[in-house]
Amino acid sequence: MRRSVPLRLIFTLQRALSYVLLLTVLGLVLVQVYTRYVLNSPFTWTEEIARFAMVWFTFIAASYVMAERRHIRVIFFDSLLGSLGRNIVNWFAQVVVIGVSLVMLYGSYLASDASQISGTASGLPMSFVYYGALIGYALMVLHAVVEAIDTATGRVQPSVEQDLLSVGE
């Protein structure tokens, strides 16, 4: 599917950031084992940073999945609908996704605002953790809007077959 240059750039950045976060999680888990067994003095912060990296990974990866249009959904009733019906249902789902993402974006802002204190082993403020959700939901809004426009202008036909195969496990 052809996308505009800024969108492609965001898409690539999301992917790169997801990979880096994934590698960070893996690296920190290994460091934790190493410091405990080889150095005999485990760092106190590895576990915490690994968890924070996974929170960031969750939302950035989820926004990447949104861009790829591969979020898990039930496709049970698709075969019962005609192409017009599918379009309407798809539109409705898209509006729900955009609305929820906007509310969650606002919620993540509230959550980060309410937790400026650090109080963590690594010294990172908890607000940093919620920025991951904030950015993730902002990107989800963006990609959901793009998809809605694509569907409205008929650039993308919601297809049954594609969905069946793309649900990830």
Add this chain to the structure above:
Amino acid sequence: MSLTILFGLLIVLLMLRVPVAFSLLVPSLVYLFLDPTANFGSAIQRSVAGVNTFPLLAVPLFMMLGNVANISGVTDKIYEAATALVGHVRGSLGYVNVLTSFVFAWMSGAAIADTAAMGRVQVPAMIARGYPQGFSLGITAGSSLVSPILPPSIPAVIYAVTAGVSVGGLFLAGIGPAILLVIVLSISVWISMRKREDLKVAKASPKTQAISLLKALPGFGTAVIILGGILGGIFTPTEAAGIAVTYMFILTVIYRRASLRSFGKVFRDTTVTAGSILLIVTAAALFGWILARERVPQLAAEFFLGITDNPWVFLILLNVLLLLVGSVLEPTAAILIIVPVLAPVAMAFGLDPLHVGIVIIFNLLMGLLTPPVGLVLFVLSSVTDIPVKDVVRGVSPIYLPLLATLMVLTFVPAISTFLPALFGLG
């Protein structure tokens, strides 16, 4: 807000193609909006806290492990070793299929990756050798369920974190059931193939057998890491996942399968599968918190105890309910939605949490093989170019042995609880 509306909204949204994560968030947000005592900001913190736990780090890492194992070329070595060992038996490729899945399952925690890898190679190979198409598809589909039961298991990690039981304990609880499934599937192969004198190959020499076994040996490394970690108490399942992934990356380099493209695919696949599941975890954390606040688990327990006080009757009801849920919902998503409600109910009936965990997981996994949304069926169809309706027809005879396995697992808890109890993780 009444519970009927909470669940009604969830079900309607699910049916209207709204992604599972968002279908869970809508009723949760409506609830928070209508309840003046609920603090919105702290509710979002609860949602994020759902993925801010160390045991859950095992999910992306084990997904990655399965993806690396798939490109590592270790499957070919296992397949060759299995063929050398049992090739001379009637219907040998059926046993090879089951055996390969059993070994590969130590490196993979999901059925889909397994089906794609095995289906692409084994189904065409079996058909070319003269095995019936339906049998080839059925045994591949059936044996793909070994992966998510035997450790490492993605559904087990998700279940353990959701229900608050030990990941290591649930991993151990899966070993007996996985072996039972392998035995039942092997019996199915024997029943179908025992008269096919033509379906065997010449016996491999002891030397060939030894060499191929030696070549496949590194494939057992992850089993050693994961089991050794849990049994020896050396590292947590999350740490075992990290070490196993690294080991498998190194093996890929040794097998000369490493390339920028193949590693890129590993990261991409892991990002997509982990991203979709983990977002549902955050949504389910919020939804589950609301259910707990509304005392839904207690109400559900009272409801079931009102029907019966017999735990076996409850298990039968549970099985029927789960088979229905599993047929329309992806297993891990289903676990995240129903376990916060049903696990406490099972406890109220005095059932063992690990036993119930295995029953729930196996039950939901069977949904992967049944229409209308059986993912394994669609993946099999896509990798073999056989139409979905033929795949469904081919796979359907395997429901019988799978149902038999489910019944045994349901009514003989010891198969699941024996190993965890033995190692003090029950």
